[in-house]
Amino acid sequence: MANKTLQSLRAEGFLPKDRGTRLLRFSDLLRISFREVVRKRRRYIGVMAAIALGTAGLITIVTMGRDLKANLNNDLDLLGGATIIAAHFDLQMGDRQEWFRTGTIDAIEKIPGVKEVTKSRFRSAATTTFQEKVYGFNLLGVDTNYWSLFSFTPRYGRLFNDADISEGRKVCVLGQDLAKMIFGSPEGAVGQMLNLDNNLYTVVGIIGGVRAADKTLMAFLPITTAQARVPNISELSSLYVRCNTWDDVAPVAAALEKTITTYQPSKGLRIQVGWEPLKQVQRVFWWVSLFIYASIGATLVLGGFGIWNIMMAAVTARTREIGLKKAMGAEDSDILWQFLFEALCVTFSSALLGVALGMVGVQYMCRSLGTQPPEGLFAICLLAGLIFAAVLGVGSGLYPSIRASRMQVVDAMRYE
Amino acid sequence: MNNGHSDRVIDIRHLSKTYASGSEQIKVLKDINLEVNRGEMLAIMGPSGSGKSTMLFILGIFQPPTSGSYTIAGVDVLNLNRDAQAVFRREKMGFVFQSCDLLENSTVYENLELPLIYTGVKRHEREHKIMEALQRVNLEHRVRQPSNRLSGGERQRVSIARALVNEPEFILADEPTGQLDKDNSERVMDYFVKITEEARVAMVIVTHDAATAERCTRKCLLSDGVLKPY
Ligand SMILES: Nc1ncnc2c1ncn2[C@@H]1O[C@H](COP(=O)(O)OP(=O)(O)OP(=O)(O)O)[C@@H](O)[C@H]1O
Ligand SMILES: [Mg+2]
16 A cells, blocks of 8 residues: 555545645634744844834935935036037138038937937127127027936026027027126026127026036027028037937937938038047946845845744754644644745844835935825835845745744654 | 555664764663554563664654664655655644644644644644543643643643544554543543544554553563563
8 A cells, every 4th residue: 555645545535635724724824823923022022123224224315325326417518518428510711610400400309328418500700789788609509408418497587489499589698607797697687688690689597507618608589580690600410419328328419429420511520529438427427326226235134034944943953843743733834834824924024114214214314304295105115114024034035944844843843 | 555554654674773982882672572552552661771762763753763664554764755755644643742842832722733834734624623632641731832831741741642643543652641630531541542443543552550551452671672571
């Protein structure tokens, strides 16, 4: 009578039929594990605090890391202009200077990774007279998206809107120092009239923003107005392309040259990329990412080792209990689930605590930074916390649980 | 269960057990033959260290013998897989340990509930079964007591009640009355005799106590690894 299985014994009527109470047994095991963790809470309190704090830190780092990333993206980019590519046609000896055709610009806008394209016309050494004094400056005819591409903001008044461009209105924006020179003060300049080649332009605003420092002595007109009214204004020979991210810069720069040469004559084309700032920005960002991911890794590993350690110690310390349960008819899987549930109880409750703590931390930091916590933060944190807890619990609890379940009854009972 | 020898529960042939202790081989059981039928209560006596607990552990399928065969109701239990052995234990067998092990940090109720959980007894049926088992050992009033606040004798009685709660057909008890006073000891033995006669349970009891042994239907002596009628 070799190797009888459970099924055959049940079929013979030697053992009663399976009662189909698997679910009940599961819920009982879960209840017992939970009770066990609650009763032995002193043993778990250290590791629970570690995991909770780790999770809270993790959530804060991840959330704030995103904010940090966004801030870095803006700030570093504003300083270095790392994602902006400039394309110019140089003046050619004897030849006419080339300019960008509308078809070319349309094609450039369609290059993957391109966020915005803006064009400008330039005139050097323009002059104006105000109260019988003559002032010289450089003049730029610009599109509406010129401002957003370079992250310019109005310091006073406003910048050009779509109507200014499409209707070719006689308005202008001034650099801060130029406004001060002519009108005495930048804020006083808004609303004044600027005389330029016998045309009067209303000053609607003063340019501001991080990159405005090298534009303080310039005047801006809508590109359409400049084209129609300013003599000696240049052709459309300068183009600026802003890429979505730093990683897009190299491929866009390559595609840009190819696109321009396919669509039009490209004599004297010069493409400028700020490779050096780009490298620096990427380096800084690499360090930030490293820091973030190292923190995540450290939390996972530390919490995991804590639980693993406790569970391994528990398996040894509870050898008799395991033997007793097996003697009462616990299957290997019953013991496995009980220990795994205990590990999961610890990780889940500490992760939930950590999520709550992390939320408080993020709210507090957001309030002190004056930013808004990201949309759906709670759901994301909760999900991340639960996944984290499951991974941690299974990862660190599985091996000790398997070890416990494989124990022989008699070894466990003879153990002192 | 009705396969030829309807009353035969335990059938052991040429069973021996050798422990390896370092380089030494300790022969604890030598060529044991044993039969126990339904309605029979077998007392095993013998000096300390003679292998009585070893014998019970083998009977409970907690450890395999070194050689020999062991069938329960005609089923070769040594060749069952681990899960089948576990199911067999909880459906058919009750075991009282010599050390009266209870789950620590648990109440009497929780200790008795565990076998019912493994057997899959529905929650609302548990309380009744537990109280009934506790009544048999005169301990209903201790049902909510934590196990580590029980006296030695109370622990022993809880451990007996736990072995009975599933109404097993086959009970193995290692010195079940060792720590009990005369009254409680008699009460437990009364019940053992009752279920042996009425429910036709098969029982093997290891004991040092002559009075306990006297109430069994058959007595054996284990010494020098050999089991003899006594
Ligand atoms: N795992 C083991 N390895 C080696 N020797 C063992 C092992 N388990 C038990 N023994 C030895 O086997 C012998 C029998 O042990 P057992 O526990 O069966 O005795 P016992 O008859 O129950 O004694 P007592 O009446 O004191 O409870 C003892 O000498 C013991 O030291
Ligand atoms: Mg013993």
